[in-house]
Amino acid sequence: MPNASTRPKRGRRNRRLPREDPARNELVSRSLESAQQCLFNQDYGTAFVHYLLVLNLAPVLKDFASESFRFTLFKWADELDSLGRIQDLFDCYEQALELFPTDEVIINSMGEHLFRMGFRDEAAGHFHKALKLKPDYPEAKENFYRVANWLVERWHFLMLNDRRRNHKYQQAIQKAVEGGCNTVLDIGTGTGILGMCAKKAGAAEVYACELSKTMYELACEVVTANGMNGRIKILHMKSLEMEVPKDIPKRVSLVVTETVDAGLFGEGIIESLIHAWNHLLLPPQSTQDPSRPPSQTGRVIPAGATVFGMAVQCLEIRRHHRLCVSEVGGLATAAAGELHSPVSCSSEDDSTEPYTTERLSRLPGGYTPLTEPFNALDIDFNNVQELEGLCSREVSRVRLPVTGEGLLDALAVWFQLHLDQESSLSTGPKEDTCWEQAIYPVQTPHNFPLRPGDELIVEISCRDAYLRLCSVAVARDGQEYRLDDCLDPDKPRNNPGPSGNPNPSLNAEAELCSALACLGTEQSSGPRDYTMLECAEMALLNNQPYHDSFHRALAKLIINLKDARSVQGPSQGQGLEVMPLTDPPSGPMDPGPDPFYVLDVSEGFSVLSLIAASQGQVKAYSSVEKAQHQAVLRRLARANGVPEEALEFWLNQVEDEQAVLQRPSREKLWSAIILDCVETCGLVRQKLMEKATLARCLLEDGGQIFPERIVLYGMLVESDTLLLESAVQGQEPTLGFNIAPFINQFTVPVHVFLDLSTLQCRHLSDSVELFILDLMNTNANYTNRDVKVQASASGRVTAVPFWYQIHLNEEISVSTFNQDSHWKQAAVVLHQPLAVREGDWVQLAVTLQKSSISISASIEEEAGETGTVDSVRESAQ
Numbered sequence: 001m002p003n004a005s006t007r008p009k010r011g012r013r014n015r016r017l018p019r020e021d022p023a024r025n026e027l028v029s030r031s032l033e034s035a036q037q038c039l040f041n042q043d044y045g046t047a048f049v050h051y052l053l054v055l056n057l058a059p060v061l062k063d064f065a066s067e068s069f070r071f072t073l074f075k076w077a078d079e080l081d082s083l084g085r086i087q088d089l090f091d092c093y094e095q096a097l098e099l100f101p102t103d104e105v106i107i108n109s110m111g112e113h114l115f116r117m118g119f120r121d122e123a124a125g126h127f128h129k130a131l132k133l134k135p136d137y138p139e140a141k142e143n144f145y146r147v148a149n150w151l152v153e154r155w156h157f158l159m160l161n162d163r164r165r166n167h168k169y170q171q172a173i174q175k176a177v178e179g180g181c182n183t184v185l186d187i188g189t190g191t192g193i194l195g196m197c198a199k200k201a202g203a204a205e206v207y208a209c210e211l212s213k214t215m216y217e218l219a220c221e222v223v224t225a226n227g228m229n230g231r232i233k234i235l236h237m238k239s240l241e242m243e244v245p246k247d248i249p250k251r252v253s254l255v256v257t258e259t260v261d262a263g264l265f266g267e268g269i270i271e272s273l274i275h276a277w278n279h280l281l282l283p284p285q286s287t288q289d290p291s292r293p294p295s296q297t298g299r300v301i302p303a304g305a306t307v308f309g310m311a312v313q314c315l316e317i318r319r320h321h322r323l324c325v326s327e328v329g330g331l332a333t334a335a336a337g338e339l340h341s342p343v344s345c346s347s348e349d350d351s352t353e354p355y356t357t358e359r360l361s362r363l364p365g366g367y368t369p370l371t372e373p374f375n376a377l378d379i380d381f382n383n384v385q386e387l388e389g390l391c392s393r394e395v396s397r398v399r400l401p402v403t404g405e406g407l408l409d410a411l412a413v414w415f416q417l418h419l420d421q422e423s424s425l426s427t428g429p430k431e432d433t434c435w436e437q438a439i440y441p442v443q444t445p446h447n448f449p450l451r452p453g454d455e456l457i458v459e460i461s462c463r464d465a466y467l468r469l470c471s472v473a474v475a476r477d478g479q480e481y482r483l484d485d486c487l488d489p490d491k492p493r494n495n496p497g498p499s500g501n502p503n504p505s506l507n508a509e510a511e512l513c514s515a516l517a518c519l520g521t522e523q524s525s526g527p528r529d530y531t532m533l534e535c536a537e538m539a540l541l542n543n544q545p546y547h548d549s550f551h552r553a554l555a556k557l558i559i560n561l562k563d564a565r566s567v568q569g570p571s572q573g574q575g576l577e578v579m580p581l582t583d584p585p586s587g588p589m590d591p592g593p594d595p596f597y598v599l600d601v602s603e604g605f606s607v608l609s610l611i612a613a614s615q616g617q618v619k620a621y622s623s624v625e626k627a628q629h630q631a632v633l634r635r636l637a638r639a640n641g642v643p644e645e646a647l648e649f650w651l652n653q654v655e656d657e658q659a660v661l662q663r664p665s666r667e668k669l670w671s672a673i674i675l676d677c678v679e680t681c682g683l684v685r686q687k688l689m690e691k692a693t694l695a696r697c698l699l700e701d702g703g704q705i706f707p708e709r710i711v712l713y714g715m716l717v718e719s720d721t722l723l724l725e726s727a728v729q730g731q732e733p734t735l736g737f738n739i740a741p742f743i744n745q746f747t748v749p750v751h752v753f754l755d756l757s758t759l760q761c762r763h764l765s766d767s768v769e770l771f772i773l774d775l776m777n778t779n780a781n782y783t784n785r786d787v788k789v790q791a792s793a794s795g796r797v798t799a800v801p802f803w804y805q806i807h808l809n810e811e812i813s814v815s816t817f818n819q820d821s822h823w824k825q826a827a828v829v830l831h832q833p834l835a836v837r838e839g840d841w842v843q844l845a846v847t848l849q850k851s852s853i854s855i856s857a858s859i860e861e862e863a864g865e866t867g868t869v870d871s872v873r874e875s876a877q
């Protein structure tokens with residue numbers, strides 16, 4: 001609430017107003033009074049307008065009214081948000097920021113709205129700005145840490161730390177410039193590094209463009225710090241929008257770029273280069289006229305690329321993209337229908353991506369190659385006809401001899417980037433580089449076991465400037481089995497699947513067999529209906545231990561509650577001291593015993609409500625939102641004998657989405673509320689403890705929040721990999737340029753989405769309990785804790801990875817650090833590594849502020865007989 005003491009006193013207010021214009025003063029003071037009155041009446045919209053008027057007319061009142069103004073703004077914005085008046089909401093923030101352009105609280109709050117509406121980059125920019133204005137502002141800090149990855153993606157650190165890559169690019173650029181390419185354009189300059197290389201090599205004119213605002217600003221800072229201000233012209237735009245002479249005076253002789261992602265084309269390099277050849281580059285060196293000097297011809301670094309692929313079996317990929325279990329938490333899953341992840345190379349659906357990315361070498365559980373690496377594509381970036389022809393090229397088919405035995409889970413793709421004729425970089429899984437590989441998961445509903453002797457038929461095409469690789473069929477014993485069909489190797493099939501390519505090579509007999517095999521099966525040959533689940537949702541659904549634990553814990557709770565009710569007699573035990581019972585008395589129309597109400601407020605897709613409903617005598621409410629997902633739950637309910645009325649969708653009933661946590665009905669309380677505590681990335685969910693406090697008030701006697709407690713564990717590790725992904729390391733300049741201090745502003749101390757089981761690191765201690773969050777008794781919680789842990793080996797502690805044990809009740813718990821888990825782990829990276837000797841006691845000061853964790857580490861040494869403790873070596877994050 002606004003501070004009552006800030007209410008103006010008439011005399012004082014009059015003194016502070018400019019005196020020369022009595023009418024204006026009158027207006028200001030009346031408006032101020034109206035603003036305060038409206039605020040008191042909770043009419044925030046009108047209050048806001050009055051405040052705007054007051055502060056615009058009398059800026060001198062800004063200091064005095066800022067708190068009430070902010071309060072009004074936030075309340076009004078929440079109202080506009082729930083009314084869906086998004087434009088109005090942002091207009092209000094704009095107006096507020098005109099008055100208070102450096103108010104970190106308003107900037108941070110606007111960031112939160114932007115974030116909720118999906119404008120992540122803009123949101124991140126706001127959090128960063130708020131933090132710059134007030135570096136210790138906890139809300140902005142927490143928000144910024146959560147989104148910094150979008151602002152400056154973590155691979156920037158890896159790339160800048162990859163000396164081999166930096167050196168190779170520098171050499172290639174230097175050679176080209178010294179060979180006569182003296183006008184240069186760096187497309188997607190990032191920190192400006194390649195442009196600076198060109199300038200340093202002696203290029204006369206260097207231009208650079210960058211589409212991300214944050215990266216553009218960073219590049220400007222870096223270039224200035226390296227004394228090249230004015231010598232490199234940096235443009236904040238996408239290269240495709242650049243024109244000669246509007247943006248650069250004339251065509252250039254060299255384009256340098258590293259706008260390539262793990263799948264090579266994902267950053268739009270094909271389109272950028274076609275545009276560059278047509279509009280920004282001098283004509284290429286031609287065979288007809290080889291005498292033209294390099295300064296009058298155009299060329300590109302990298303000169304081209306070779307793309308490789310390989311089929312793999314990998315359980316980790318499989319469980320993120322396909323349903324792998326026939327039963328979870330006592331529910332048969334068959335009726336769910338076909339479930340897909342949003343990664344598919346055959347789908348026309350806009351919401352899907354053709355590939356995802358992984359570092360194969362770091363996949364938990366590893367992978368098995370099923371074929372040798374094959375050459376999928378060669379592309380010459382210096383040949384515009386070839387670039388233009390790429391997307392109109394026929395789909396090419398390759399037949400790959402299967403060399404390993406296993407289930408086909410994905411095609412993995414990587415490439416060699418040919419910088420020039422001599423030098424190339426590889427992103428292969430065996431290379432010692434920071435690169436990830438592109439993963440094209442197989443989305444078929446059934447497993448297809450491959451074995452040596454088979455041939456895998458892969459189609460390679462380029463659509464929407466993405467390279468697409470699709471395993472379409474397997475040839476075995478002279479038969480072809482289409483992978484998008486019913487995948488029983490005993491039943492060859494011929495009908496085209498969604499990709500619509502009839503299989504020409506099947507003989508008549510096989511065709512007949514195939515037709516017969518399909519008769520009487522449920523599957524149709526047309527495009528199949530499927531439901532999309534995010535990868536983490538799919539992995540969660542595949543997580544049997546998780547669901548079985550909930551199944552057991554819910555069953556136990558219901559038994560306990562039934563016992564309690566039978567002791568207390570009917571119509572007791574609902575915690576009804578708050579509200580009188582209004583149910584009809586039992587009689588001939590007895591509706592049966594009062595149900596137990598269970599609410600599942602998990603984020604995204606969750607079957608926990610259904611597991612609760614399957615207990616009988618339970619009315620379960622799911623907060624699954626998407627219609628398609630609700631349909632899956634309904635199908636599962638029907639197939640598992642759960643009565644229709646036992647499962648309801650909570651959000652369909654709740655009017656205000658912000659008020660998800662409320663009673664099941666006016667006179668009822670919940671028997672259980674299931675809260676989602678840990679995000680897939682490994683962090684505690686925001687506002688978890690606030691939700692738990694609220695949820696506790698809505699529980700009946702004996703009711704429970706699931707989980708009741710979560711315990712955070714961590715350990716000391718030495719991991720250079722984590723350092724390389726967090727910040728540009730070392731004191732030495734990068735290729736002689738001063739870049740690190742600028743990009744390192746975007747370092748965040750908490751690393752998320754970590755696969756701790758495959759992280760390259762040395763364990764320097766056993767795991768240790770760091771923190772407990774008690775959801776059933778939030779008063780029992782604390783925000784700081786000192787934990788002592790003994791070093792089990794000597795080394796440099798660079799990070800403290802952490803994970804959670806989620807206790808559903810006293811006996812049953814699940815860990816987020818488990819091979820079936822959909823959760824990843826997180827780690828606090830220490831600001832300074834801490835040297836430890838085996839046996840040293842390390843003191844960890846653990847803080848949980850909001851829901852972000854911070855840890856600092858120091859070594860304790862017993863000093864003398866008095867037992868005093870001296871902190872001799874310290875490292876704080």
Ligand code: 44T
Nearest residue numbers: 155159188209210211212238239259260272434435436
């Ligand atoms: N990711 C690879 C690197 N841009 C991709 O805004 C690499 C992935 C990777 N600017 C692990 C490790 C690694 N015009 O700042 C970005 C981007 C910008 C453009 C202007 C354009 N047409 C574009 C296109 C992109 O270029 C910068 C670099 S692009 C991505 C590099 C170690 N996982």
